[in-house]
Amino acid sequence: MFRTLLEGLADYAACDDAARTDLLNDRMHACFAACGLGRLAVSGDSVVVNIRGTLREDSTATPAGVTLGASSFSIHVPALVVAGDGYDELRTILAAYDLHGDGAHVWIIPDGFMASLSPVEDIWEAEGGGYFSHESMCVLNTSARPTRCTLEVFFEDASRAPFTHAFEVAAHQSSHYRLDKLRADDGSPLIPKDCPVSYKITSFDTPVVVQGSRILTSGRGSEFGSFGTAMAWTPV
Template sequence: MSEGARVWIVPDGFIPAESTGSQQSHEAICVLNTSAERARLSVSFYFEDRDPVKDVEVIVPPERTRHIRTDEIDGVEIPRGVPYAVRVESSVPVTVQVSRMDTTQPALSLMTAMAYPVER
């Protein structure tokens, strides 16, 4: 049995440009695959003033979770200090959450929210 949806939208992406202390400001797309099949993700990033970065492939093994740091995706550079949005499409239903670690101040903050599932 697989739970979740095949398409998820994260309209508010933003990697803070500054960091303090030992932890770097970052965002992560958190994906849970409860199915018995691997999930092939196609991740696309959209910006206000530049062309999108589309169809970045990520694999999430069966019955596993994967935390995809948007500042550490091979071959993709998501700029810091620039708003962006994310679309995640999966070969099997998955659940998607986004987390932001903001260390611009000594008292760091962590924000997390569920992505928006798109019904088809």
């Protein structure tokens, strides 16, 4: 990564700082995003890079020419020594931060619907057999911090009021939720069957990634089934 950055600085040496900043951000965007980095700014012989994370209190020594900040690091280019492609130096820097993780804070699944089981399917499910019609939601937290989340459910039926269900996802954890298994305090299903709904998932402390899935089945032991899955949509 640092090798690519140094090559870019050399390529744009004839440009002023503002132009070099724009050109390098365009050149490094995909690489930076994959590494948890944001934008950079060039000022003379120095480059400041935003990092999507928070400096750890126990941060260790950094490569020569690099100074760590709370949510950024600065590079004094003449003092930077790079071996190979520079990813070893980058890994040393990233290890000093608790990264905020991948994804976004708000996700939407507009199309939700769970079909009722037939009377005989209810019996089979109670007996522990089969894998019957339901919807599920996967929430992935790749950050080093746990996060508080809410699931908001909105109804097509105007007579039904939206409701919110709170949950948490631990750091570096993937959590899966069978939406047909969510229960109110009185034991009744939180999300009714045969009722078109939409879902909004909000993560308050870290970005997350959300995926929704639906399975429709029929037949004893759910011999016949169809499965669909889709990434949720995020406005960010």
